[in-house]
Amino acid sequence: MNDIQKYIFTLLANQGIHSPQQFEKEFLEFAVREENIKNVSLIRQLQVQMTQAWQIRARRLEIAGQYITFPNGMAGRPYTALFNFETLNLTDLTSHSLTGFEGTGLEYDAVTRTISGTPDQGGDITLEFTYNFEGEEEGAAPNVKKLSIIINADPKSLWKDIPSDANGLYSKPDNVAEICQLGGKTLVAASRRGRSHANIGGYRDDDYDYAELENGWSVIAVSDGAGSAPAGRKGSEIACNAVVDYLKHQFTAERSSVIDEAVSANAKEKIKELGLPYLSGAANHAFEEIEHFSREAAMPLSNFHATLVFALVKHYPQGSAFMTFSIGDCPMALLNKDMTEVTLMNKLDVGEFGGGTRFITMPEIFRADDFEARFRFEFVTDFSYFVLMTDGIYDPKFEVEANLDKIERWQHFFEDLDLERKNREALPGMRRGNDDIRDRLAEWMDFWSPGNHDDRTLAILF
Amino acid sequence: MRRLPIYFLIDISESMVGEPIQQVEEGLATIIQALKSDPHALETVWVSIIVFAGQAKTLVPLQEIVSFYPPKFPIGSGTSLSKGLGHLMYELRSNIVKTTYEQKGDWKPIVFLFTDGVPTDDTSAAIAEWKQNWARTANMVAISFGDETDMRLLGELSNDVMHFKNTSPQSYKAFFKWVTDSIKTSSISVENNSTGFELAKTDDETISKIDLSKPGDYDRGGYVDDNFVVFAAQCQNTKRPYLMKYGKVSQPSNFGGMNFETRAYRLMGAYPVDNSYYELADKSYENNVSSDELIGAPTCPCCGNQYGLAVCSCRKIHCIGDEEVSTCPWCGSQGKYTSGGGNGGFNIGRAQG
Numbered sequence: 093m094n095d096i097q098k099y100i101f102t103l104l105a106n107q108g109i110h111s112p113q114q115f116e117k118e119f120l121e122f123a124v125r126e127e128n129i130k131n132v133s134l135i136r137q138l139q140v141q142m143t144q145a146w147q148i149r150a151r152r153l154e155i156a157g158q159y160i161t162f163p164n165g166m167a168g169r170p171y172t173a174l175f176n177f178e179t180l181n182l183t184d185l186t187s188h189s190l191t192g193f194e195g196t197g198l199e200y201d202a203v204t205r206t207i208s209g210t211p212d213q214g215g216d217i218t219l220e221f222t223y224n225f226e227g228e229e230e231g232a233a234p235n236v237k238k239l240s241i242i243i244n245a246d247p248k249s250l251w252k253d254i255p256s257d258a259n260g261l262y263s264k265p266d267n268v269a270e271i272c273q274l275g276g277k278t279l280v281a282a283s284r285r286g287r288s289h290a291n292i293g294g295y296r297d298d299d300y301d302y303a304e305l306e307n308g309w310s311v312i313a314v315s316d317g318a319g320s321a322p323a324g325r326k327g328s329e330i331a332c333n334a335v336v337d338y339l340k341h342q343f344t345a346e347r348s349s350v351i352d353e354a355v356s357a358n359a360k361e362k363i364k365e366l367g368l369p370y371l372s373g374a375a376n377h378a379f380e381e382i383e384h385f386s387r388e389a390a391m392p393l394s395n396f397h398a399t400l401v402f403a404l405v406k407h408y409p410q411g412s413a414f415m416t417f418s419i420g421d422c423p424m425a426l427l428n429k430d431m432t433e434v435t436l437m438n439k440l441d442v443g444e445f446g447g448g449t450r451f452i453t454m455p456e457i458f459r460a461d462d463f464e465a466r467f468r469f470e471f472v473t474d475f476s477y478f479v480l481m482t483d484g485i486y487d488p489k490f491e492v493e494a495n496l497d498k499i500e501r502w503q504h505f506f507e508d509l510d511l512e513r514k515n516r517e518a519l520p521g522m523r524r525g526n527d528d529i530r531d532r533l534a535e536w537m538d539f540w541s542p543g544n545h546d547d548r549t550l551a552i553l554f
Numbered sequence: 555m556r557r558l559p560i561y562f563l564i565d566i567s568e569s570m571v572g573e574p575i576q577q578v579e580e581g582l583a584t585i586i587q588a589l590k591s592d593p594h595a596l597e598t599v600w601v602s603i604i605v606f607a608g609q610a611k612t613l614v615p616l617q618e619i620v621s622f623y624p625p626k627f628p629i630g631s632g633t634s635l636s637k638g639l640g641h642l643m644y645e646l647r648s649n650i651v652k653t654t655y656e657q658k659g660d661w662k663p664i665v666f667l668f669t670d671g672v673p674t675d676d677t678s679a680a681i682a683e684w685k686q687n688w689a690r691t692a693n694m695v696a697i698s699f700g701d702e703t704d705m706r707l708l709g710e711l712s713n714d715v716m717h718f719k720n721t722s723p724q725s726y727k728a729f730f731k732w733v734t735d736s737i738k739t740s741s742i743s744v745e746n747n748s749t750g751f752e753l754a755k756t757d758d759e760t761i762s763k764i765d766l767s768k769p770g771d772y773d774r775g776g777y778v779d780d781n782f783v784v785f786a787a788q789c790q791n792t793k794r795p796y797l798m799k800y801g802k803v804s805q806p807s808n809f810g811g812m813n814f815e816t817r818a819y820r821l822m823g824a825y826p827v828d829n830s831y832y833e834l835a836d837k838s839y840e841n842n843v844s845s846d847e848l849i850g851a852p853t854c855p856c857c858g859n860q861y862g863l864a865v866c867s868c869r870k871i872h873c874i875g876d877e878e879v880s881t882c883p884w885c886g887s888q889g890k891y892t893s894g895g896g897n898g899g900f901n902i903g904r905a906q907g
Contacts, residue, residue, distance in 0.1 A: 150792065164622075166620065242622075244596075244620045245590065245591070247593055247596050247597055250591065250593035250596065288742065291593060491658050492657055492658050543555025543556065543597040543598050
């Protein structure tokens with residue numbers, strides 16, 4: 093049988109007509125008649141047309157339903173994306189255009205199929221993708237599909253800086269910085285309200301205080317009011333002031349002179365033993381003052397949760413004595429003269445999932461077994477910097493406790509801080525000397541670190 | 555910096571087909587868009603989407619919201635909550651960074667579970683594992699879409715079981731705003747060193763907290779979701795899968811002067827799905843519903859054939875047009891159809907929903 097005969101035979105068989113087998117000779121004649129040859133070819137043409145028409149329709153549906161995405165961009169950052177027909181399986185497109193870039197800062201080059209430019213603001217850019225593909229008739233209306241590019245806003249631009257209400261309850265200045273002589277050394281300190289508070293016009297929760305005491309001693313205290321505590325900012329303020337106040341009155345020249353004798357005799361254990369009552373007295377006093385204040389204000393003590401670190405310092409001809417107390421997560425560190433060694437003065441209270449810190453406002457800490465471990469004593473022959481900071485500095489700059497032990501992290505920290513502005517030309521008209529150091533610190537405190545927007549306090553003795 | 559991982563564990567069983575899944579799709583896109591305008595969330599929140607039907611899979615791996623692009627949600631057969639939970643725990647194990655002396659860990663992850671029905675498998679082992687290993691290290695919020703979820707089961711998983719009455723596009727809007735606000739407050743409170751998990755206030759109109767200590771009709775059992783009847787079918791012309799969804803209605807029926815309530819299902823719509831439907835389906839399952847209980851029949855959503863619910867002798871469903879002889883796209887057999895009239899209708903294999 094030839095092709096035509098086969099075709100008609102199958103057509104009949106499909107309808108359950110099997111007589112061609114019975115009348116084979118007649119069928120073969122019938123099948124090659126002129127009009128049948130014409131008809132079969134016509135049927136075949138129509139079949140091809142129908143198949144093609146369906147294929148085109150299916151392809152149209154396929155592209156219309158296809159999930160086409162472009163990478164996300166960021167406002168103010170250069171953006172390029174390739175409209176990749178190969179990976180998107182769109183190589184059968186005969187023409188296309190991509191429009192809707194007006195006023196977005198981006199443009200599309202249809203030849204290289206590249207979207208590029210710098211988007212100027214965050215938001216979703218909706219684009220119109222028009223196209224024709226192989227198989228469609230000449231002049232067929234273009235198909236249209238909506239595509240979008242997501243442009244993220246620059247996180248920095250989202251943070252507002254709303255001044256806090258200077259007349260509100262327990263108000264304090266948003267940002268402070270100062271420099272002074274303290275016991276024959278220089279103290280530079282700054283406390284800066286974090287972006288998370290600035291964003292809502294909230295107050296700074298951190299605080300610090302310091303004082304020269306009798307007989308050459310001085311004290312530096314730093315505290316971080318808990319963000320979850322409604323009056324944490326007051327708790328931190330009372331804690332610092334109470335410590336300074338207590339030592340001014342209790343750690344008199346008369347009482348501290350015995351420590352001088354122990355230093356002369358190089359009796360370190362003795363020094364610690366003599367200093368301890370004053371340190372624990374000061375910590376206790378901080379607790380009592382906050383407790384008293386909370387009763388007066390008729391608020392629960394937990395509203396005033398705050399961490400607390402403080403140090404008693406005195407410099408002798410043969411070296412310096414540091415006595416410290418710590419509760420919470422504010423690191424204190426001592427760096428030797430040539431910055432090759434760091435001595436940590438405390439162990440931080442941290443929990444497994446963050447937020448596991450302890451506060452001076454928790455009465456149980458005074459009864460806990462580890463209370464003694466909160467005190468530390470060091471006598472060093474020389475030092476370059478003694479640093480106290482809140483977690484607003486520690487989190488972004490050291491990340492984890494393990495890094496506080498690494499001297500290279502500290503070297504890097506001071507390079508970054510660049511108090512002396514060694515790495516830049518002094519600005520014209522800039523004051524030299526101490527004021528410059530203070531202003532430099534105040535300026536540095538505003539550094540950008542994604543996800544780290546807590547209040548920042550840093551006190552450096554050098 | 556610390557990440558705040560947010561996991562969405564989403565039921566994509568057949569009963570979610572149509573409006574609910576579209577709303578979830580749009581809702582997640584809006585959540586992410588809103589979070590992007592909040593500087594706290596933008597810098598701390600990481601998002602992952604896990605979907606489950608008869609099988610579970612990760613639709614969006616854990617990523618920063620700046621790189622998030624709204625995904626297209628598939629639909630599958632079955633509601634295997636145990637596979638969903640198992641997959642979630644696997645993802646948590648692989649991704650969550652714990653705080654140690656050497657590294658800064660993540661904030662406590664938050665899981666939002668969306669489901670609209672009754673699990674079609676035994677969940678006790680997965681729930682026990684969750685309670686033992688994860689209940690303390692992650693926060694789970696279980697949200698029931700509609701009235702027919704097994705609340706008591708969700709209560710075993712989480713103390714926060716929410717009931718969402720998905721009645722209108724507005725209620726979806728309100729609901730997704732509530733989810734967004736919960737994430738925002740959490741992203742701020744983690745910075746304040748608190749536990750870092752605070753659900754936003756609810757209006758009790760569209761979303762309300764379920765108190766499981768109060769008596770209520772919470773127990774639902776069985777392994778077929780009885781609130782919807784969903785049929786999986788294949789288009790005769792395009793060979794594409796589609797689903798037909800019927801929602802439960804009670805209709806009074808008068809029998810010998812006495813009133814009875816009989817179960818019936820009204821057509822809600824027919825929806826084309828993509829081939830991922832087969833990938834996410836639980837294949838080991840068969841169940842029937844009588845054609846007498848169905849009200850309405852759809853046209854085929856893939857090719858427009860006038861009748862989308864024809865049952866072949868292989869018991870699978872496809873669409874038919876006015877062709878004399880139809881070919882079943884499932885088994886290839888050919889035949890002519892008559893309407894299943896006469897007495898008592900006929901039974902049709904339904905999907906798990």
